[in-house]
Amino acid sequence: xxxxxxxxxxxxxxxxxxxxxxxxxxxxxxxxxxxxxxxxxxxxxxxxxxxxxxxxxxxxxxxxxxxxxxxxxxxxxxxxxxxxxxxxxxxxxxxxxxxxxxxxxxxxxxxxxxxxxxxxxxxxxxxxxxxxxxxxxxxxxxxxxxxxxxxxxxxxxxxxxxxxxxxxxxxxxxxxxxxxxxxxxxxxxxxxxxxxxxxxxxxxxxxxxxxxxxxxxxxxxxxxxxxxxxxxxxxxxxxxxxxxxxxxxxxxxxxxxxxxxxxxxxxxxxxxxxxxxxxxxxxxxxxxxxxxxxxxxxxxxxxxxxxxxxxxxxxxxxxxxxxxxxxxxxxxxxxxxxxxxxxxxxxxxxxxxxxxxxxxxxxxxxxxxxxxxxxxxxxxxxxxxxxxxxxxxxxxxxxxxxxxxxxxxxxxxxxxxxxxxxxxxxxxxxxxxxxxxxxxxxxxxxxxxxxxxxxxxxxxxxxxxxxxxxxxxxxxxxxxxxxxxxxxxxxxxxxxxxxxxxxxxxxxxxxxxxxxxxxxxxxxxxxxxxxxxxxxxxxxxxxxxxxxxxxxxxxxxxxxxxxxxxxxxxxxxxxxxxxxxxxxxxxxxxxxxxxxxxxxxxxxxxxxxxxxxxxxxxxxxxxxxxxxxxxxxxxxxxxxxxxxxxxxxxxxxxxxxxxxxxxxxxxxxxxxxxxxx
Amino acid sequence: xxxxxxxxxxxxxxxxxxxxxxxxxxxxxxxxxxxxxxxxxxxxxxxxxxxxxxxxxxxxxxxxxxxxxxxxxxxxxxxxxxxxxxxxxxxxxxxxxxxxxxxxxxxxxxxxxxxxxxxxxxxxxxxxxxxxxxxxxxxxxxxxxxxxxxxxxxxxxxxxxxxxxxxxx
Ligand code: SF4
Ligand code: SF4
Ligand code: FES
Numbered sequence: 001x002x003x004x005x006x007x008x009x010x011x012x013x014x015x016x017x018x019x020x021x022x023x024x025x026x027x028x029x030x031x032x033x034x035x036x037x038x039x040x041x042x043x044x045x046x047x048x049x050x051x052x053x054x055x056x057x058x059x060x061x062x063x064x065x066x067x068x069x070x071x072x073x074x075x076x077x078x079x080x081x082x083x084x085x086x087x088x089x090x091x092x093x094x095x096x097x098x099x100x101x102x103x104x105x106x107x108x109x110x111x112x113x114x115x116x117x118x119x120x121x122x123x124x125x126x127x128x129x130x131x132x133x134x135x136x137x138x139x140x141x142x143x144x145x146x147x148x149x150x151x152x153x154x155x156x157x158x159x160x161x162x163x164x165x166x167x168x169x170x171x172x173x174x175x176x177x178x179x180x181x182x183x184x185x186x187x188x189x190x191x192x193x194x195x196x197x198x199x200x201x202x203x204x205x206x207x208x209x210x211x212x213x214x215x216x217x218x219x220x221x222x223x224x225x226x227x228x229x230x231x232x233x234x235x236x237x238x239x240x241x242x243x244x245x246x247x248x249x250x251x252x253x254x255x256x257x258x259x260x261x262x263x264x265x266x267x268x269x270x271x272x273x274x275x276x277x278x279x280x281x282x283x284x285x286x287x288x289x290x291x292x293x294x295x296x297x298x299x300x301x302x303x304x305x306x307x308x309x310x311x312x313x314x315x316x317x318x319x320x321x322x323x324x325x326x327x328x329x330x331x332x333x334x335x336x337x338x339x340x341x342x343x344x345x346x347x348x349x350x351x352x353x354x355x356x357x358x359x360x361x362x363x364x365x366x367x368x369x370x371x372x373x374x375x376x377x378x379x380x381x382x383x384x385x386x387x388x389x390x391x392x393x394x395x396x397x398x399x400x401x402x403x404x405x406x407x408x409x410x411x412x413x414x415x416x417x418x419x420x421x422x423x424x425x426x427x428x429x430x431x432x433x434x435x436x437x438x439x440x441x442x443x444x445x446x447x448x449x450x451x452x453x454x455x456x457x458x459x460x461x462x463x464x465x466x467x468x469x470x471x472x473x474x475x476x477x478x479x480x481x482x483x484x485x486x487x488x489x490x491x492x493x494x495x496x497x498x499x500x501x502x503x504x505x506x507x508x509x510x511x512x513x514x515x516x517x518x519x520x521x522x523x524x525x526x527x528x529x530x531x532x533x534x535x536x537x538x539x540x541x542x543x544x545x546x547x548x549x550x551x552x553x554x555x556x557x558x559x560x561x562x563x564x565x566x567x568x569x570x571x572x573x574x575x576x577x578x579x580x581x582x583x584x585x586x587x588x589x590x591x592x593x594x595x596x597x598x599x600x601x602x603x604x605x606x607x608x609x610x611x612x613x614x615x616x617x618x619x620x621x622x623x624x625x626x627x628x629x630x631x632x633x634x635x636x637x638x639x640x641x642x643x644x645x646x647x648x649x650x651x652x653x654x655x656x657x658x659x660x661x662x663x664x665x666x667x668x669x670x671x672x673x674x675x676x677x
Numbered sequence: 678x679x680x681x682x683x684x685x686x687x688x689x690x691x692x693x694x695x696x697x698x699x700x701x702x703x704x705x706x707x708x709x710x711x712x713x714x715x716x717x718x719x720x721x722x723x724x725x726x727x728x729x730x731x732x733x734x735x736x737x738x739x740x741x742x743x744x745x746x747x748x749x750x751x752x753x754x755x756x757x758x759x760x761x762x763x764x765x766x767x768x769x770x771x772x773x774x775x776x777x778x779x780x781x782x783x784x785x786x787x788x789x790x791x792x793x794x795x796x797x798x799x800x801x802x803x804x805x806x807x808x809x810x811x812x813x814x815x816x817x818x819x820x821x822x823x824x825x826x827x828x829x830x831x832x833x834x835x836x837x838x839x840x841x842x843x844x845x846x
Contacts, residue, residue: 181720182717598728
């Protein structure tokens with residue numbers, strides 16, 4: 001047996017069990033050492049220096065980047081250390097905008113919390129605050145660089161966990177900033193709106209974009225019927241805003257609160273999650289039968305969908321065509337409620353309460369707008385609903401629980417577990433195993449798809465056929481998985497992806513949480529919720545059956561397709577102007593534009609460009625042809641792509657390019673009577 | 678064709694470095710040698726071909742003062758402001774040229790893209806203070822009058838060149 005090693009922390013002997021750094025041991029010893037730039041999920045940065053401790057024989061070290069050793073005697077609370085911490089926090093405050101009371105992060109800001117904890121009552125340094133513009137271009141997030149402390153948490157989560165890298169450090173010295181590339185706005189770059197950067201930002205430099213004012217306005221407008229839908233993950237987290245433990249289900253109080261705020265009807269997104277299960281499973285069965293576009297990827301998470309559109313256009317066909325539960329609800333509400341109530345579509349205001357910042361982006365996608373009216377009008381995060389309840393002065397915890405309105409308020413447990421990573425897969429399995437065998441099953445839990453790892457695999461034999469599944473959370477993991485599928489190293493039939501680690505319970509719109517324990521409790525809360533409900537399989541939801549028979553017709557039928565499905569498109573990562581490579585000298589010119597986006601570049605646009613230029617030289621067309629390169633025509637699955645005049649040619653070969661150039665320039669050559677003398 | 682040639686050079690540079698992201702700095706150096714600055718679309722292209730986010734490339738390009746993202750003029754004038762040159766009045770020299778070329782207020786490059794005016798910290802030519810470098814050529818013990826004359830000479834030469842080349846067309 002291995003003897004355990006001990007380390008001395010403030011005169012106490014603490015066992016070392018595989019902790020990566022001193023900080024984790026100190027926290028295990030129940031000393032809450034202040035930190036600013038440390039997240040156990042991310043790489044160690046060691047920039048803030050707040051975690052300084054004294055090690056006998058060495059002196060001051062930063063605990064987050066020091067490996068523990070048994071000979072160490074550590075002190076965490078000397079006069080020198082305390083002074084230093086104060087100076088550090090004062091320096092941070094001197095660089096910070098001084099608008100705390102009006103900051104959206106006010107109650108949960110870690111900088112404020114530290115200043116209070118360390119008893120800082122004045123800042124001894126001169127304010128260095130800069131007056132930088134606020135970027136609210138994104139539908140999901142607001143960036144206020146004046147509140148940035150340069151801890152780099154957002155940069156690391158975006159590149160390490162999400163593999164997106166939309167924001168990074170730029171410039172240096174006093175000018176250092178965290179910004180998108182070339183100082184562009186966030187909505188012009190490859191950000192997928194997952195909001196994980198805002199989740200880890202300790203201050204108000206990155207926050208979810210609020211829509212509270214618009215919602216109040218709708219609620220106060222007597223001409224509008226305002227309906228709410230609540231996503232599964234919200235019910236196990238909203239309580240945290242009011243001092244409850246994470247994971248306590250508060251559906252009844254949430255309904256009561258929304259009614260008190262003035263919502264006319266309160267429904268459940270879990271209902272349309274049940275609907276998604278039927279549509280998505282049937283789509284899957286069809287794909288399996290035709291051996292077409294397997295693996296099928298889930299499409300409930302808008303950050304993941306945008307990720308595929310940007311980075312893996314050749315896999316867009318693999319995304320389920322199902323709208324997300326939020327958008328299915330929006331489409332149904334506008335269609336059915338409007339006609340039931342005899343109202344115009346624009347007078348029904350649909351407000352979603354979501355754990356998510358990406359849902360704000362999704363609601364604004366043009367695919368989900370009909371005649372200028374969005375299916376979902378506003379998206380509030382769990383945090384924003386908490387704020388509205390506080391503003392209205394409701395005693396949330398003491399509210400008498402109320403029940404959801406019918407029919408869209410009735411759900412099974414399958415629709416609720418959508419809030420956890422693995423939930424969609426499990427719900428689909430609950431349906432498929434009965435559908436394919438024609439037999440009812442007693443047990444409804446499929447624990448093989450549950451768990452905490454970012455990539456989980458499971459396989460299951462139904463009716464003699466083996467199905468392999470993967471459940472992924474975190475987009476960096478999704479990237480790893482797709483690369484494996486691409487290289488043929490792995491094969492799956494069905495892949496569920498959620499952008500947020502742990503799934504929507506860990507979404508960026510949820511109340512700020514300090515450690516992974518909160519996430520675990522929410523996850524558990526969701527599964528308990530499932531167990532408490534009367535039904536657990538989407539196919540057993542009587543209101544879903546009724547919806548098909550009265551309105552939708554067949555599962556996967558025409559009407560269902562119109563309301564519940566959509567299509568996705570390739571998308572540029574970054575807005576740009578392209579570059580002129582060989583301008584013509586004459587007045588009339590034909591534009592030839594060669595795509596140099598990643599997709600096309602990999603498929604040989606460089607050679608193609610070279611050959612086109614050779615050809616232009618040989619044919620002496622230099623004076624009437626403009627040649628330029630640009631990044632991405634958004635047809636990356638069919639690269640290389642070029643544009644000649646108005647025509648976009650995909651899968652372009654040299655011959656095709658030559659032919660097109662001949663065709664376009666032929667007119668000029670004749671009309672101008674140009675000769676080659 | 679000039680722009681095309683440069684662009685092909687960039688492709689070459691990236692390939693010569695094995696499209697290896699850890700070679701980003703030498704790649705940017707070589708690209709800047711080609712363009713004399715780092716154009717935004719070229720940086721996007723470099724990021725694309727190395728498979729790294731453009732924000733990372735932008736971060737590196739703005740971190741080192743060696744790199745510049747703004748186009749520079751055909752003639753890069755650098756005036757030494759090391760201690761020796763400073764004492765010998767290099768800032769007066771700077772002011773003269775900046776007025777003459779209508780620069781200042783953060784503007785370093787003339788509208789016709791002919792001149793960029795910068796200061797540097799010590800050219801290592803302290804014996805010649807105040808020193809000035811135009812592209813590769815070093816001028817020592819420069820007075821304001823002499824600097825103005827050098828500039829005028831370049832302007833005349835350029836004008837001549839322009840009219841010559843338009844005659845050939
Ligand atoms: S929202 Fe997500 S993708 Fe966008 S910058 Fe933040 S972490 Fe990166
Ligand atoms: S995992 Fe859920 S909360 Fe996170 S971005 Fe996707 S849909 Fe939103
Ligand atoms: S890379 Fe997008 S169309 Fe070429």
